[in-house]
Amino acid sequence: MLRTDRLDAYYGLFQALFGFTFEVRPGETVALIGSNGAGKSTLLRSIVGSVRTRPDGVLLDGRPVGGDPERKQLDRGIALVPEGRRLFPSLTVRENLQLAMRNGRKGPWTVERLMKEFPVMDAFQHRPATALSGGQQQLVALSRALVCNPDYLLCDEISLGLSPLAVNEVYELLGRARRDGLAVVLVEQNVKRALSESERFYCIQKGRVVLEGSSEHADHAQVAQAYFGI
Numbered sequence: 376m377l378r379t380d381r382l383d384a385y386y387g388l389f390q391a392l393f394g395f396t397f398e399v400r401p402g403e404t405v406a407l408i409g410s411n412g413a414g415k416s417t418l419l420r421s422i423v424g425s426v427r428t429r430p431d432g433v434l435l436d437g438r439p440v441g442g443d444p445e446r447k448q449l450d451r452g453i454a455l456v457p458e459g460r461r462l463f464p465s466l467t468v469r470e471n472l473q474l475a476m477r478n479g480r481k482g483p484w485t486v487e488r489l490m491k492e493f494p495v496m497d498a499f500q501h502r503p504a505t506a507l508s509g510g511q512q513q514l515v516a517l518s519r520a521l522v523c524n525p526d527y528l529l530c531d532e533i534s535l536g537l538s539p540l541a542v543n544e545v546y547e548l549l550g551r552a553r554r555d556g557l558a559v560v561l562v563e564q565n566v567k568r569a570l571s572e573s574e575r576f577y578c579i580q581k582g583r584v585v586l587e588g589s590s591e592h593a594d595h596a597q598v599a600q601a602y603f604g605i
């Protein structure tokens with residue numbers, strides 16, 4: 376289980392997270408819901424060590440892993456799909472994925488499997504990452520994390536700015552990974568989608584959890600209230 380325990384996070388003197396406790400169990404999908412600036416990305420960044428935390432603020436199967444760099448968290452099976460994708464622009468799609476796979480863990484997800492199961496990517500695998508549409512880039516960013524064979528996948532706004540068709544493709548790929556047993560932490564602006572794709576949710580306001588529960592039984596009015604802080 377991946378857990379944060381009373382996590383505080385700062386940017387200089389500015390405090391972005393306040394005693395944030397949250398967990399995601401193996402194989403589970405958890406949605407983080409909140410308006411711009413609520414602290415969702417900061418939580419993901421804190422888990423992978425790009426925002427500094429105390430060691431026992433992040434626990435993996437009970438062991439303190441907070442503050443360790445992203446590379447080390449990847450070795451432990453925690454991968455981030457960052458907002459903005461951050462692909463290597465000078466490399467082709469295939470090269471981006473191969474590089475990630477070499478640096479990742481061994482497991483069921485390989486570049487070949489992705490191309491076979493997701494022919495839409497096979498079609499543009501030799502193109503430079505910059506020559507792709509936003510939706511295609513997002514598929515590659517998600518795939519790049521998948522070929523590292525993580526146990527926990529942290530997804531930051533993977534559908535932002537994409538066409539409805541592209542959003543569906545991204546979620547189809549994520550669904551495939553979930554069926555393989557991956558646990559997912561989903562930051563998603565579309566609240567309806569966030570709830571329909573997850574088992575549990577946390578609503579975040581100004582760096583604090585204000586509501587949490589089962590996504591299936593979520594009271595949408597209550598979630599909207601927590602989202603907008605009204």
Ligand SMILES: Nc1ncnc2c1ncn2[C@@H]1O[C@H](COP(=O)(O)OP(=O)(O)OP(=O)(O)O)[C@@H](O)[C@H]1O
Nearest residue numbers: 386389390391409410411412413414415416417418
């Ligand atoms: N690099 C940074 N330096 C200073 N403050 C930051 C930095 N990144 C985020 N913040 C601040 O931390 C708070 C939480 O931001 P965060 O990006 O985690 O929010 P979010 O919920 O992910 O929203 P968004 O959808 O806008 O990304 C905000 O007040 C934001 O302005």
